[in-house]
Amino acid sequence: MSSSHDKPVDPNQVVLWSDDYEGHDVISTRTFGFWMYILSDGMLFATLFAAYGVLSYSHSYYTGPTPAQFVAPWYTFIQTMALFLSVLAYGFSMASLKTGSKAGVINGIIASMVLGIVFVGLDIHDVLRMLSIGVTPEVSGGLSAFYALTQVHAAHIFVGLIWMLVMLYQILRKGFTEDVVGRLISLRMFWQFQAVMWVFIYVFVYLWGYMS
Amino acid sequence: MSHGHSNPIEHPEVQMASRGSYLTGFIIASLLMLAATILVSGQVLAPFPLLLTIMGCAGLAAIAQIYFLLHIDISEHNIWNTVALVMFIPLFVITIGLTWWMFSQLYLRTMPMIPGMPGMH
Numbered sequence: 001m002s003s004s005h006d007k008p009v010d011p012n013q014v015v016l017w018s019d020d021y022e023g024h025d026v027i028s029t030r031t032f033g034f035w036m037y038i039l040s041d042g043m044l045f046a047t048l049f050a051a052y053g054v055l056s057y058s059h060s061y062y063t064g065p066t067p068a069q070f071v072a073p074w075y076t077f078i079q080t081m082a083l084f085l086s087v088l089a090y091g092f093s094m095a096s097l098k099t100g101s102k103a104g105v106i107n108g109i110i111a112s113m114v115l116g117i118v119f120v121g122l123d124i125h126d127v128l129r130m131l132s133i134g135v136t137p138e139v140s141g142g143l144s145a146f147y148a149l150t151q152v153h154a155a156h157i158f159v160g161l162i163w164m165l166v167m168l169y170q171i172l173r174k175g176f177t178e179d180v181v182g183r184l185i186s187l188r189m190f191w192q193f194q195a196v197m198w199v200f201i202y203v204f205v206y207l208w209g210y211m212s
Numbered sequence: 213m214s215h216g217h218s219n220p221i222e223h224p225e226v227q228m229a230s231r232g233s234y235l236t237g238f239i240i241a242s243l244l245m246l247a248a249t250i251l252v253s254g255q256v257l258a259p260f261p262l263l264l265t266i267m268g269c270a271g272l273a274a275i276a277q278i279y280f281l282l283h284i285d286i287s288e289h290n291i292w293n294t295v296a297l298v299m300f301i302p303l304f305v306i307t308i309g310l311t312w313w314m315f316s317q318l319y320l321r322t323m324p325m326i327p328g329m330p331g332m333h
Contacts, residue, residue: 027223028289035293039300046307053308054315059323077249084242091234091281098229100221181220188229192281195241196274202245203270207252211262 027182034186038193041156045197048152052145052205060142067146067209070135072126076206079122080198083157086115087195094188100176105184106168112191113164116157123154146205153201156194163187224289237280241273 058066093108127147130136137147167187170180220226248269251262278284284294 023218027220027225031225032292032296035296039296042300042304043307046304050308050311053312057319059319073249073253077245080245081242084238084245087281088234088238091229091238092231094226094229095231095234097221097226176221178220181223181226185225189282192277195281196277199241199245199270199273199277203248203266207248207266208263211252211255211259 026178027185030182031185031189034189038189041193042197044152045149045200048145048149049200049204052149055141055145056209057142060145061140064139064143065133065135066142066212067206068212070130070133071206071210073207073210075122075126076202079119079126080202082115082119082122083195083198086112086119087192089115090188090191094184097176097181097184102171102175106171109164109168109171113161116161116164120154120157120161123150123157127151146209149205150201153194153197156190156197160187160191160194163190228283228289233280237276240276240280244269244273244276 054060056067089108089111091108093105093112096104096108135143137144164187167180167184170183174180248266251257251265255262257265278297282293283290284297286294
């Protein structure tokens with residue numbers, strides 16, 4: 001990973017090791033490790049997408065309600081925008097971190113939290129509406145898979161909101177130490193990845209369910 | 213992966229953040245989701261072209277988010293994240309695809325036609 005690879009190696013001149021210890025790059029190591037976790041979280045979503053895929057045939061709903069009867073595309077589109085804006089606000093917060101602006105980072109995280117709470121609030125309201133019209137997980141395999149996939153995603157958002165609260169406290173108490181900055185970067189990847197998964201849930205579960 | 217910065221703010225992982233790139237990713241993904249929602253709620257296309265179109269919207273929105281938000285590119289600092297994602301995508305697709313294919317074949321061969329039960333599509 002160094003530019004010395006471009007030049008021919010002279011055995012008498014070559015430097016085999018660095019004279020001084022460059023330090024362990026904690027942030028890069030943790031960020032890559034957390035990326036591994038995020039991809040395995042992606043495999044969790046893959047299993048739930050697979051379960052929904054095999055349980056979204058018309059016989060999966062038997063004679064019960066299908067997504068075409070209870071999904072409201074524009075309502076869920078507002079949820080989508082709340083989540084995307086929340087991810088954008090968190091991104092702006094991380095751009096403020098480049099200059100070490102504490103106020104910029106905290107304001108961005110608060111904006112991101114508020115929009116995340118809007119997302120979870122809309123989700124809870126939607127679930128209560130569906131439950132009130134008899135669309136419950138125990139009605140059919142199709143509905144069980146629908147609820148499992150959408151609510152596992154909502155649970156991720158909920159965990160992310162708690163994480164943001166913890167990070168606000170740590171920024172105020174500890175400042176931008178190596179640990180705190182590393183956690184902020186991990187949270188950025190976690191939050192952005194939830195938006196990527198939501199794209200698939202929104203299109204393949206909500207929109208496709210609505211049209212079929 | 214050695215950088216040896218004493219100030220964590222100077223770390224490339226922090227310095228790669230960019231308002232412009234996050235805004236670009238947001239706008240592209242939002243417009244694609246808006247287009248998919250309009251097409252589905254308006255039912256202007258036949259079901260199969262409509263399905264292909266919204267699949268395309270989802271794929272492009274995911275690529276835009278992965279590139280502009282998650283910084284997945286071939287720069288020196290990010291290359292291993294990119295390699296890990298490239299290894300992950302086949303696992304993701306195979307897990308979903310093979311499961312779906314297996315069950316669709318199973319349903320075709322084993323599902324009895326019970327009177328009053330809706331047919332399969």
